Each structure stands twice: as C-alpha cells, then as structure tokens.
Amino acid sequence: MPHDDSRLLTWIRESGPVLFGALAALGLFLFAVQLLGASTEAAAGPLERLFRRIVSGDGSALGVSWLATYVVTNGSIVAAISVSLFDVSIISSTELFLMVIGSRLGSAAMVLFVGALDYFQKHRYSLGHATELGLLTFTVTHSIYLPATVLGYLVLPSLEHSVGGLIVGSVPGFQLLVVFQPITRAVVSSLGVWPGLAIAVGVLFASLTLFDRTLGRVNTTWLREGLFGRFRNRWVAFGIGLLVTAVTTSVVFSLGVIVPLYNRGYVKRREIVPYILGANIGTFADTLAVAILLESSVALLVIMTVLGTGSLVITGFLVWYPAYYRAVASIHNRLETDRRVLGAFLLALLLVPVLLVALPV
Template sequence: MNQVLERIRVSGPYWVGGILSLTMFLFGIHLLGAVTEAAAAPLQQLFGRYVAGDARALGVSWIATYALANGSVIAALSVSLFKTGVVTVSQLFLMVAGSRLGAAAIVVLIGALDYLQKRRYSVGEAISLGLLTFLLTHSVYVPATILGYLLLPWLRGLFECVGEGLELSSQPLAVLEPMTTTLIDAIGVAPGFVVAVIILVAGLNLFDRVLKRVNTAWLRQRFFRRFQHKWVALGLGIFITSITTSVAFSLGVIVPLYNRGYLERREVTPYVLGANIGTLFDTVVVAVVLKSPDGVTLVVSLLAVGTLITLGILLGFSTYLETIDVVHTRLVEDQRYLVAFLISLVVVPVVITVLPF
C-alpha cells in the first residue's frame, strides 16, 4: 500500500500536468476555431490584402514559426483559418509546409542554451544538431512542398477518403462551447484570438515542461542504443514524436547526447527524419477536432509526400549521408558559412513574403 501511495505521489504531478496541458490545448483549438469563425470576414480581407498569393502564405507561416518557436501552433492556426474559409486549399498546404520549414529553430535554441550552460565547445558545435535538423528537414520538406503543391489536385482526390474516414461522428468538444462563447462576448474577437494563441502555446509549453521532468535515462538506455539500425531509428523518431506531440522533447532529449559524442550523425539522421514525419500527426488531430475533412486531407497529403521522400532517402542512405556530412561539417567548422547559412534561413522566407509572387 505504501509503495502504491509513493508511486501516486511521485507520478501524480506528471499526470496532473499532462491532463492540464491537454485540456488547455483542446480549449485553445476550440477557442481559435470560434474566434476565426466570428472574424472570418475581416480576416479574409486582411489576408487578401497582405497575404495575397500562395508563396506569401508559405513565407508568413515560416516566419511565424520562428517567432513562436512552435510549428504546431502555426499549423493549428492555419487549419482553423482554412476551416472558416479565410485561406484557400493551396494556401493551407503551403502554410503547414512553412510550419515544418521553420520548426527546427527550437532545436537550434536548445543547443544554444546547452552551450551557455557548458561551454565545452564552439557555438557551431553546440547548435550542431539544430543545423543538422534544418538540413534534414529542408532536404525533405522543400521537395515535398514543391512536389505536393504541383500534385495537389491529384493528392486531394487520392486522400479524400482519409479525411472523410477520420471525421468525428460526435462533437466531444461541444461542452467547451459555452465557455468559448462567453469569453469571446466578454473580451471581444481580437483579444480572444490572442488569448487562443497564448493558451495553445502555454499548453504545449506546459507539456514540454512535464516531459523535461520525466527521467529519460530509461528512454536512452532502452531506445537510443538501437540507433545503429536506421529503420529502427526512423520508427523511434516517428513513434516518440507522435506520442509526445513534441519535437522539442523528442529531439531535445538527444541534444546533450549528440553534443557530447555519445550519438553519431549516422545514428541520429534517421531518427530526426522520423521525428519530422511524426510531428505532423498533431496537425491531423487538430483538423479532426475542428471537423475539417479537407484539412485532414491536405495535411495527410503533405505527410504522405514527405514520408515517400524520406523512405527514398533511406534507400540511398550512404550517398545522402555523405552529402549531408560535407555540408554540415563545413557549417560547424567554418564560421563564415555558418553565419551565411543562418542569415539565409531568415532572408529566404522574408523574400518569399515581401516579393509579389
């Protein structure tokens, strides 16, 4: 009996934190949907004026992901805007893709914090995993974005049944409707939008904080020693990221191991590729919760194209890894290339956003 009580005492805060973060996430999604629906007309006018064109939608979501350091929130916002007719089919596809292209910023930030705590290596070495994540993410999602955009009509027809099959027959979040309606009536649409984003970010951050307090020694001992098998590492990346819905956790937990040489680039690469696939699962959930079958179809389309490219990469893994090794080594060892690369990560989305494509 004492052992049971001790387990409850130890694990209780984790369960409370996890349930609270999930509640905040779901409430934030529901509030976001209600706000965007209430403000559909002015938002459509705003987007028509400043985000006219598909390329700008890509650039805006990319930059917004940098600003929030959270691609999941931007993807959720994109689906919500699509649900209310503010953004088009192609714009939603590109906005979700943009949330992936900017998502590696959080791994760079984690590496920078690790550098500030233990300055045993250069800045380039400290953010090495973040740089690797950017290279791997862009090597998959840049071609996936281009290919998926060109094939979008065909992909929509192919995965339409998936969107319809995942549609909820009931409305489990209807219980939240009185609260969201009351909140919007009390503070207004614009403040409600800000509150919805804050709640989403806070919920995801709370979940990350809960995960960070979990003892990950068992995770490293049981899973990360299997990284030498590329297909196993890929599966682990998909599994851990989709279960935790947190790239910050699934990649952040291996930053110290990678920085200190316990994991090699060859072992980490398939895992990161898998994490890039798993991170889209929460966006599928958002589209399902918001009752947007078309949104589910579009997210699954990007997920499918990215998965096929990833599988192709692993089939030619040696050649791919050699290319990544050359580029990554140059970035870590030569500060000029590092600065130029980091600048390009900001300049490219800004150019896409500013120029009238």
C-alpha cells in the same frame, strides 16, 4: 502488503505531477482549439481582408507561416492557426499546405538561431558545439520538406479532385469539444473577437509549453538505456523517432532525450539522422488532432498530403542511406566549420521568407 502500499504511494508521489500536468495540458489544448475555431469563425471577414493584404500568392503564404514561426517560436501553433483559417474558408487548400510546410521550415531554423545567438553573445562554447545539433536538425528537416513541398504542391490538386469528394463529411464528430462551447462563446461575446483570438493563441501556447515542462519531469534514463543501442539499424531508429515524437507531440522532448547520448558519443551522427527523420513525421500528430477536432476533412487530406510526400521522400533517403548521409554530412561539416558560410546562411534564413512575402510568387 505494507511494502506494496509503500510502493504504490511512491509511484503516486512520483507520477502524480506528471499525470496531472499531462491532463491539464490536454484540457488546455482542447479548450484552445475550440476557442480558436470560434474566434476565427467570428472574425472571418476582417481576418480574410487582413490576410489578403499580406498574402498575394502561394509563395507569400509559405513565407508568412515561415516568419510567423520565428515570431511565436512554435511551429505547432502556426500550423494549428493555419488549419483554423482554412476551416472558415479564409485560405485555400494549397495555401494551407504551404503554410503547414512553412511552420516546419521555420521551426528547424529556430533551433539554429538559438544556438548561434548563444555563441555570438556569450562565446561559452565553440561555434561548432553551440550549433551542432541545430545544424543537423535543420539540414535533415530541409532535405525532407524542400522536395516534399514541390511534390505535394504538384499532386494536391489531383488528390483533391479524386479523393476530396469521397472524404467530405467522413471525419467523425468529436463531441468532446462541445463541453467547451458555452465557455468559448461567452469569451468571444463578452471580450470581443480579437481578444478571444489572442487568448486562444495564448492558451494553445500555454498547453504546449505545459506539456513540454511536464515531460521534463519524466525520468528518461530507461528510454535512453533501452533504445539507444537499437539506433544502429536505421529503420528502427526512424521508427523510434516517429513514435516518441507522435506520442509526446514534442520535438523538444524527442530530441532533448537523446542529446546527452549524442554529446557523449554514445550515438553517432550517422545513427541519429534516421531518428531525426522519424521525428519530422511524428511532429504532425498535434496538427492532425486539430484538423480532426475541427472536423475539417479537406484539411485532414492536406495534412495527410504533407505526411505522405514527406514519408515518400524519407523512404527514398533511408533506402539510399549511405549516399544521403554523405550529402548531409558534407553540408553539415561546411556550416559547422566556416563562420562566414554559417553567417551568410543564417542571413539567408531571414531574407528568403521575407522575399517570399514581398514578391508576388
């Protein structure tokens, strides 16, 4: 019995900070979603006028979210704000679709920029080593969402027409957020709309950061030892990437946990690509949660369209995986080995979203 008590105390001591951090992050996330909804609703008029000064078409909506992800360095926050803007009718369903896509394109590019900046500033590693995983993540992510953008943009109007009417009002209410209503209303009324909106974004960022740091305390040895051997099956690797990212709502964690294996050669590039494909679908778990918590059924349809088109593209990649992998490896190798190509490529990642915003497309 004393031995059992000792084991229980050890488990509590080791797991307590993780559980407390996860619950605190969840509470902050729920509060941030409620405050974000209340603030955007109160500021709907000014926000719409401001948005229309910047966004002149669907292309600029894509560019704005892409650039915004660079600024806040977190695609989940940009996607959550986009859903909130749609919930108060500031943006259309098509613009929401493109802004969610933009948050993914921007997130992938951020990994590259950080690695390249580290190389050019300190030259600690070779250029290839500093940008290797970032380049691979970027190449895989954009290979998914460039075709998914075209496909989703074409089918979304038909889906809204045929399915939208059936799902309006079908998202169940979540009384969980009612607890925060008195606090969020007090914040907006006492501090004002714009400070309330700024606080909402800050708390949302804090909740996701806290969750990432909490996950950093988790002993991932068992995860690596138990799963990396199964990566040889591309469908299993895809499923693991999807599941780990969806459960943790963190690409930082799901990719970070596999980095030591990848760097040490335990997992080959050919085996990790399906895992990254899965992580790109699992990453929408928190965006789906925001749409459900705000009880926005059409926003839920839009997010499901992103997931559906992305999943369709990924399925094709996995079915014809040898050909897909050869294409990814070819692009990755060229970017990794040629500094001039990489420099031009990084410059294009800044210019393309700027041009999308500047030109009426």
